Amino acid sequence: MYEQVSHSLLNDILAKLDMEIIKQPKMRYFYTRLGANFYAIHSLFELLYGNRSDFSAQMQKLVETMARQYIDRSDELRATDLEREKEHSWFLSQKWVGMALYSDGFAEDLQGLKSKLHYLQELGINMVHVMPVLDCPPGKSDGGYAVRDFRRIDERIGSLDDIDALSESMHRRDMLLTLDVVLNHTSDEHEWAQRARNGEQMYQDYYYVFDNRDIPDMFEEAMPEIFPETSPGNFTWDETMGKWVMTSFNNYQWDLNYSNPSVLIEMLDIILYWANHGADILRLDAVAFLWKKIGSTCQNEREAHLILQLLKDCCQVTAPGVLFIAEAIVAPVEVTKYFGEDAINAKECEIAYNATYMALLWDAVATKKAELLYRGIKSLPAKLERATWLNYIRCHDDIGLGFDDSDINLAGYEPAAHRRFLIDYYTGNYTDSPARGRPFGQNEKTGDARISGTLASLVGLESAIESGDEHAIDIAINIILLLNSMILSFGGIPLLYYGDEIGTLNDYNYQDDDSKQQDSRWVHRPSIDWDKAELRNRPGSVEFRIFTALKKLIAVRKEISAFADFNGRELLDVSNPHLLAYAHSDPRNNSSRVLVVGNFDATPQHLDLDMLQRMGFFKLGCIKDLCTGESPPIFNDQLAIPAYGFYWLSE
Numbered sequence: 001m002y003e004q005v006s007h008s009l010l011n012d013i014l015a016k017l018d019m020e021i022i023k024q025p026k027m028r029y030f031y032t033r034l035g036a037n038f039y040a041i042h043s044l045f046e047l048l049y050g051n052r053s054d055f056s057a058q059m060q061k062l063v064e065t066m067a068r069q070y071i072d073r074s075d076e077l078r079a080t081d082l083e084r085e086k087e088h089s090w091f092l093s094q095k096w097v098g099m100a101l102y103s104d105g106f107a108e109d110l111q112g113l114k115s116k117l118h119y120l121q122e123l124g125i126n127m128v129h130v131m132p133v134l135d136c137p138p139g140k141s142d143g144g145y146a147v148r149d150f151r152r153i154d155e156r157i158g159s160l161d162d163i164d165a166l167s168e169s170m171h172r173r174d175m176l177l178t179l180d181v182v183l184n185h186t187s188d189e190h191e192w193a194q195r196a197r198n199g200e201q202m203y204q205d206y207y208y209v210f211d212n213r214d215i216p217d218m219f220e221e222a223m224p225e226i227f228p229e230t231s232p233g234n235f236t237w238d239e240t241m242g243k244w245v246m247t248s249f250n251n252y253q254w255d256l257n258y259s260n261p262s263v264l265i266e267m268l269d270i271i272l273y274w275a276n277h278g279a280d281i282l283r284l285d286a287v288a289f290l291w292k293k294i295g296s297t298c299q300n301e302r303e304a305h306l307i308l309q310l311l312k313d314c315c316q317v318t319a320p321g322v323l324f325i326a327e328a329i330v331a332p333v334e335v336t337k338y339f340g341e342d343a344i345n346a347k348e349c350e351i352a353y354n355a356t357y358m359a360l361l362w363d364a365v366a367t368k369k370a371e372l373l374y375r376g377i378k379s380l381p382a383k384l385e386r387a388t389w390l391n392y393i394r395c396h397d398d399i400g401l402g403f404d405d406s407d408i409n410l411a412g413y414e415p416a417a418h419r420r421f422l423i424d425y426y427t428g429n430y431t432d433s434p435a436r437g438r439p440f441g442q443n444e445k446t447g448d449a450r451i452s453g454t455l456a457s458l459v460g461l462e463s464a465i466e467s468g469d470e471h472a473i474d475i476a477i478n479i480i481l482l483l484n485s486m487i488l489s490f491g492g493i494p495l496l497y498y499g500d501e502i503g504t505l506n507d508y509n510y511q512d513d514d515s516k517q518q519d520s521r522w523v524h525r526p527s528i529d530w531d532k533a534e535l536r537n538r539p540g541s542v543e544f545r546i547f548t549a550l551k552k553l554i555a556v557r558k559e560i561s562a563f564a565d566f567n568g569r570e571l572l573d574v575s576n577p578h579l580l581a582y583a584h585s586d587p588r589n590n591s592s593r594v595l596v597v598g599n600f601d602a603t604p605q606h607l608d609l610d611m612l613q614r615m616g617f618f619k620l621g622c623i624k625d626l627c628t629g630e631s632p633p634i635f636n637d638q639l640a641i642p643a644y645g646f647y648w649l650s651e
């Protein structure tokens with residue numbers, strides 16, 4: 001019955017489409033895909049906006065937006081869509097290895113980045129997240145996440161032509177381009193904000209705008225503060241408008257109001273616009289925040305999920321080859337929901353940041369134990385089949401310690417004291433720590449804090465180089481490689497962060513810049529020193545040691561089909577608190593089985609081979625480490641793993 005109703009609704013909408021759309025040739029796939037997704041799209045749109053008097057007109061506009069962007073989609077991109085529809089699990093392959101980078105920090109601008117693609121290829125990178133490139137007010141940019149114009153590239157970084165040339169060059173090299181879409185907010189200098197400020201009701205309705213503090217105060221009761229030091233509270237008084245506006249992040253980032261369907265349609269249009277400029281993957285920023293409800297933290301609301309499902313279904317019609325990454329840095333039980341619940345195929349975002357794993361890895365380094373890491377992975381809810389993690393060690397943001405208190409308890413620590421220890425360990429307040437991090441987002445009311453710093457500086461390379469301690473340098477390099485081996489082998493897409501491949505240290509220049517000095521995240525957003533990068537060719541140098549080892553690991557990963565993310569990972573309880581071990585099998589190829597083991601301790605550790613055999617692994621004497629191609633050392637039926645060492649073992 002509903003099918004019929006939905007059919008006739010669809011026919012009504014199609015009949016009312018603009019002539020310009022109707023007379024377009026080559027719309028066959030659009031209509032087929034719209035037919036297949038219409039029921040879902042209409043139901044979701046109705047759930048969100050069904051009570052509005054302009055519902056039908058907005059629904060019409062939604063379909064027109066999809067159609068117009070389909071018309072603008074190039075033949076090449078349409079062909080890619082078809083290929084990916086046929087091979088719809090293509091992104092689960094182990095062959096993808098990513099890197100996130102700021103184009104200006106990496107290579108001055110977009111043209112520079114294009115000319116340096118060979119460097120990324122040399123390392124084995126074939127997915128590049130180009131950090132925000134859009135026009136932002138200088139000095140009030142939040143690192144590119146306070147967008148003034150969603151269709152204009154920051155002049156200092158390049159032009160739209162440069163993006164097109166970059167995506168074209170990347171596609172020729174079989175590389176994937178990832179771009180950001182900042183869904184939750186705009187800069188207060190965005191045209192919509194300016195018009196709202198000038199009194200246009202239509203644009204005030206794009207945001208959460210209030211005449212007085214009554215409602216803001218009610219919201220504040222349950223909303224946490226994201227940037228408590230620089231931007232306390234969640235509302236900002238706008239003098240010109242004479243009103244309060246919701247600003248969950250910085251006070252110059254105005255939250256968009258998705259209870260207004262016009263906002264959703266505008267943002268869908270922007271998503272499709274960047275899909276049409278060749279983005280293979282779109283990183284949807286701050287998705288947990290998309291729906292606001294008084295009395296809640298205004299994160300992870302059900303409607304935020306409905307919005308993402310709707311955006312996904314619409315993208316499925318116009319640009320089905322394009323994937324979404326959920327940037328949802330939320331509790332482990334919440335994060336897997338961003339893949340889409342109760343669905344066999346991911347119905348929201350195909351990829352999500354694995355912030356839990358990231359934070360747990362840092363816990364293991366500080367404690368030299370893998371206990372909390374083990375528990376945290378164990379309690380990570382299972383994910384859907386056609387969905388995968390983005391596994392990372394560092395990114396442009398701070399490290400938040402967002403693991404579960406109950407896991408911390410189970411690992412034998414007191415949660416608040418343990419978090420305090422980690423912050424102290426990484427920010428120089430712990431005597432035995434070589435780390436050189438900076439605190440970020442310290443909240444005096446709650447005692448919370450997060451950590452900034454580059455991978456190399458956090459694992460002690462900076463202090464080791466400064467003191468000329470060769471042994472400490474070796475240790476830092478070993479930890480860098482151990483952590484990388486963990487993200488490269490976990491299952492999912494590893495995402496390296498630019499500069500880490502050559503051991504880039506903290507950059508303290510931000511302290512001299514008025515617009516940055518309050519935000520310690522700039523300490524780990526470096527400009528690459530290309531003379532230093534050249535040292536990757538000089539044997540013995542730190543750069544050579546890290547780059548060469550990573551390059552090897554990446555190449556080996558790409559050959560191990562069990563690392564493709566078909567949910568074949570089994571976490572192993574190896575009864576040694578310093579070791580993390582998991583095994584991967586490839587459901588498509590039974591003979592491909594790999595056991596990964598990493599030692600987080602500063603002394604060598606043993607793994608009982610008898611126990612492994614009882615678990616069904618390995619005949620003694622037949623084990624090979626795939627990273628080196630050699631048999632690992634065995635003594636008294638024990639596998640010996642050096643301090644901060646790791647193996648990827650197979651028979």
Ligand code: GLC
Binds near residue numbers: 145327396
């Ligand atoms: C995301 C970005 C972060 C930014 C925030 C607000 O979390 O990764 O850098 O500050 O969104 O846009």
